[in-house]
Amino acid sequence: MKTTMVRKLAAALCCSLLGTSALAAAEWPAKPVRLLVGFTPGGPTDNVARILADKLGSELGQPVIVENRAGAAGNIAATALKQAAADGYTLLYNTSSIVIAPWVYRSPGFEPLKDFAPVGLTAAVPLVLAVTTKIEADAPDDLAALIKAKPGEYNYASSGVGAIEHLTAAQLLSALGLQATHVAYKGTAPAQVDLIAGSTQFTTTTLNTAIGPVQAGQLKALAITSRERWSGMPELPTIAETLVPGFESLAWQGIVAPAGTPEPVLQRLNQAINAALASPEVRQKLDQQGTITLGGSVEDYRGYMAAEYERWGKVVEATGARID
Template sequence: MKLSFLARAASMAALALMAATAGAQPAYPDKPLRIMVGASPGGGTDILARVLADKFAPVLKQPVTVENRPGASNTIAGELTARAAADGTTLLLATNTAQAVAPHILKLKYDPLKDLQPIGLVAVMPNVLVVSASSPYKSVKDLVAAMGAKPGGFKYASSGIGSTQHVGGEAFNLATGMKSIHVPYKGSSQAHIDIIGGEVDMMFDSTSSAMGQIKAGKFRALAVSAPQRSPELPDVPTLAEQGIKGADVSTWYGLYVTAGTPRPAVERLNAELVRTLKLADVQTRIKALGGEPGTLTGEAFAAMNRQEFDHYGQLVRDANIKAE
């Protein structure tokens, strides 16, 4: 009986210790969060990241800051997130540029599919072919005719090597049989300056990034690079409507966290993302940028990321896109 009593006492003491230890563990999150962005301030990725930060902070009861690390096709921010502590405090708002295109072009020091944990799809935006408002080109037909008359004499801007703008430009070259020269920048906002100034001729930018310049009358939109017209640009025809097929490229935005982050933190972030994307003002903001809010679960988004990785790998090979 004595041994039995001692055994029971030891067991109860162990359970009490475990309960005390579990109760002492801080709830997530217990410190400030940051959202890494691989583009310059003012671009589409930056805009969406700041929307998420504003909505996350009051609910998570922690400051949420946006940290811009442009360059290397958005992969600098991706690598920093992949190498961060797996505690759920370093998030990444990435696009298919870094997650699906750049890995086929650049030598990365991390694996986007293994070193980053998908939280969910934030938004999908069609790309749009834009020129300066002062450009003489009023349609894709005008542009292609001018390109044919001056082979190799046209330049298109992008937010970096391996970006969806880069892929869109090369897909356009491939579909039209023309050749325009790629001019990469560290983010769309820097490229916009040279588009407006006439230093480069055109750009296949995401609507989220270009919409402000279009509405301000500084860009002329010639075509939407998607199967359907954008509700925000109803008068702008698609590339296919203008006889250019096989060149559609859209930009999607996804939220990620460092691989190995505890499951409760991943589930909390997914729940907050789902909640945020259902807010009327957030949906209005995304649609005003020409996009659609994401509706995929974390698992479905991870599967989509893998499919997009394979799709863009094939496109990179078909268009012979290489680091410059």
């Protein structure tokens, strides 16, 4: 008799909790949603986040407010999200650094696959193999030949140790059996200034960062890291075409919520993300910045994050790109 009563109480409690969760999801969002960005205002990641936030606000019927928490390659914003309530009102516009950081930093402050609930994959930005105009290299093979002739004498710039620019260039050099010296800067801007001046010779940097100086003739773009050429520069070959078959490296972006966020809220958010990404206006704005529009389900993003976590872990191990 007591067992039967306990089971009935447990079932009632379960139904009550499920009902509460469903009710919360039905009422969500009842107030503005914060979208944390781990980088400075006006930067390429921030620009994409704001384009999407504006459209997401229209889809959800509540403002989506971008809040910049810059620093530590995005780790500050990610840690802030981990500490936020799991109610769908605080989200993070993350980059691929979210799965790279745990391999690079001893204590990044979060575990991406444990502390966050994937909501949706939004976009990806290819990287560009770019060189200073001070060297005689007009094609990927030219640069490879120069580096091969003088191992370790050519320098490549990145925005910091363990940044995707660093890891992509290191991975490319490793695949080609070449040696060059990494020069880490505190951000993309100073790295680009020295590359233009010729203090360093090459880099792999995001397309939306490279477009301006390449079009101004300050840098030379040799190849792109996506599998297909970009429509904005159709003459620019891929690295897979010219140097390493099958090579691809993308600085991808997405949105995550704190772990424990109700599944109905995640699904509602995911629907809004996909609707925003399907907007011709959004797609045009992103394409102008060299950004590939993605999308997909919550489950798709969960699997993608897990695969990328494993992939970049192997790259960091191979390159030794760690910060203690």
